[in-house]
Amino acid sequence: MAEVSTKNVETIGYVVHGPKQEFKLEDLVLDDIQDNELLVDMKYSGICHTDLVFQQGEIQICKYPAVFGHEGAGTIKAIGRGVKNKDLKVGDFVLLSINYCEECKFCKTGHPANCIEGTRLHLHGNRPDGSTSAKLKETGESVRCHFFGQSSFAKTTFVQETSVVRFPYAPEEAAKFAAMGCGYQTGAGTVMNILKPNPDSSLVVFGLGTVGLTAVMAAKYMKVKQIIAVDIKESKFAVAKELGATDTINSREFPDSVAKIKELTGGAMADYCIDCTGVPAVIENMLNCIGMLGTAATVGVPPAGAKISLDPLQYLFGSKKYIGCREGDSIPPEYIPKLVEMQRSGDFPVEKLVTVYDYKDIEKALHDLHDGTCIKPVIQWS
Ligand SMILES: [Zn+2]
Ligand SMILES: [Zn+2]
Structure with missing residues (x-):
C-alpha cells in the first residue's frame, strides 16, 4: 500500500x-510527520474521565486550544x-x-506508565520536542494535538510510536x-499487575x-x-x-460504607480497596475500610491540589499501605494484547460497557455518561 x-x-x-468550554468540532491542518511518529486515521475514540478533567480545567497543565482524547483505535x-x-x-x-520516553529508569525497568517524563509527554499536549502538530484551519492558531502522544479526538493525528x-x-x-x-488497562492492571490479590x-x-x-472483571x-462494589447509582x-x-x-x-464493609467482611475489613472516583471524601472513606496488612489504591484522578486526611496511627498499627496506581503499571505492547485475548475467551467482557456514538454526537455521549445511561462512550469516526 502506498503511503x-x-x-x-x-x-x-x-x-x-x-x-x-465545549468540545467544538473544527477543521484542523496537521504540519508534517516526525521521525518517531505514525499518521493514524481514527476509527474509534473512547472518552475517558481524564479528558473531562482537562476540558473542565480541573487540572490545567495542557494549554488551550487543545484536542484531548487518549483512547483510540485506527489505521x-x-x-x-x-x-x-x-x-x-x-x-x-x-x-x-500512553506514550513514554523509553530512556528513563522506570521505562527501562518495565514501568512505562510511571515514566519520569510522563506528565510532560501525556499532559502538555505538545510533542516531546515542545512543538505543536496542528493548527486551526480558519485562523492558523496552534493547537495542542499530542495529548498522551495521540489526541484521539482528532479524526487524523500524528501518534508517537510508543503509543501504538x-x-x-x-x-x-x-x-x-x-x-x-x-480505562481498561488501568482498571484491570491495578488488580492484576499491582495489587495481585x-x-x-x-x-x-x-x-x-x-x-x-x-x-x-480482573478480580473475578x-x-x-x-x-x-460501591457506587451512588x-x-x-x-x-x-x-x-x-x-x-x-x-x-x-450507606454513607458510612466502613460499617457495611466491616459487616460484609466478618469484622476483618478489606484486604484491598480501589478508589476510582477521585473524590477526596470517598478516598478518605476508602482509607478507613482497609484491614490489617491491606492496601488502599488511588486510581481515580482527584482535582489538582486536593487534600485528604489519613490517620497514620491506624496505618502503622495495621501495617497498611496507601498507594497510587497509574495506568495499571502496564506495559501496553504486552498487556493490551493479553487483555484482547482475555476478552476473546470470555474472561474480560468489556463489550458490556461500550456504547458507540457517531462522531457528531459527542454531546449525547457526554450526557449519557453523566447520567449513567452509558458506561464507556466510544466515538465512531468512519
Ligand atoms: Zn484515561
Ligand atoms: Zn521514561
Missing part, C-alpha cells in the same frame, strides 16, 4: 478553547522514517495507549477495545465506571472470593454483579 502525503493533512477534531496511514518497530505497516490497524499497539483482528471488532489504552482476598471497588468495572478473573449494580461483584453497597443509602 499518503504527510504534509498539511487536513482533518477535523474536537477542540477545547479554554476551561469549561496507520503513514510511518515516520525513525519508527523502530518494523512489524508496523501502512494499513495496519492499531490500538492507542498492533491489533490483529478486523477493525470492526475494535469498538469494544478502543478503551484498552487507558489471592483467591482468599476481599477487594472493594469504589466507583463503577469503566475503570471500576474492569477492576471487578483472579478468582477473588469477595468483590464488593443503583443502576450500576446489576452490571457489577453480572461482571463478578459478590456484594454491592449504595453509598448514598
Whole structure:
C-alpha cells in the first residue's frame, strides 16, 4: 500500500478553547510527520474521565486550544522514517495507549506508565520536542494535538510510536477495545499487575465506571472470593454483579460504607480497596475500610491540589499501605494484547460497557455518561 502525503493533512477534531468550554468540532491542518511518529486515521475514540478533567480545567497543565482524547483505535496511514518497530505497516490497524520516553529508569525497568517524563509527554499536549502538530484551519492558531502522544479526538493525528499497539483482528471488532489504552488497562492492571490479590482476598471497588468495572472483571478473573462494589447509582449494580461483584453497597443509602464493609467482611475489613472516583471524601472513606496488612489504591484522578486526611496511627498499627496506581503499571505492547485475548475467551467482557456514538454526537455521549445511561462512550469516526 502506498503511503499518503504527510504534509498539511487536513482533518477535523474536537477542540477545547479554554476551561469549561465545549468540545467544538473544527477543521484542523496537521504540519508534517516526525521521525518517531505514525499518521493514524481514527476509527474509534473512547472518552475517558481524564479528558473531562482537562476540558473542565480541573487540572490545567495542557494549554488551550487543545484536542484531548487518549483512547483510540485506527489505521496507520503513514510511518515516520525513525519508527523502530518494523512489524508496523501502512494499513495496519492499531490500538492507542500512553506514550513514554523509553530512556528513563522506570521505562527501562518495565514501568512505562510511571515514566519520569510522563506528565510532560501525556499532559502538555505538545510533542516531546515542545512543538505543536496542528493548527486551526480558519485562523492558523496552534493547537495542542499530542495529548498522551495521540489526541484521539482528532479524526487524523500524528501518534508517537510508543503509543501504538498492533491489533490483529478486523477493525470492526475494535469498538469494544478502543478503551484498552487507558480505562481498561488501568482498571484491570491495578488488580492484576499491582495489587495481585489471592483467591482468599476481599477487594472493594469504589466507583463503577469503566475503570471500576474492569477492576471487578480482573478480580473475578483472579478468582477473588469477595468483590464488593460501591457506587451512588443503583443502576450500576446489576452490571457489577453480572461482571463478578459478590456484594454491592449504595453509598448514598450507606454513607458510612466502613460499617457495611466491616459487616460484609466478618469484622476483618478489606484486604484491598480501589478508589476510582477521585473524590477526596470517598478516598478518605476508602482509607478507613482497609484491614490489617491491606492496601488502599488511588486510581481515580482527584482535582489538582486536593487534600485528604489519613490517620497514620491506624496505618502503622495495621501495617497498611496507601498507594497510587497509574495506568495499571502496564506495559501496553504486552498487556493490551493479553487483555484482547482475555476478552476473546470470555474472561474480560468489556463489550458490556461500550456504547458507540457517531462522531457528531459527542454531546449525547457526554450526557449519557453523566447520567449513567452509558458506561464507556466510544466515538465512531468512519
Ligand atoms: Zn521514561
Ligand atoms: Zn484515561
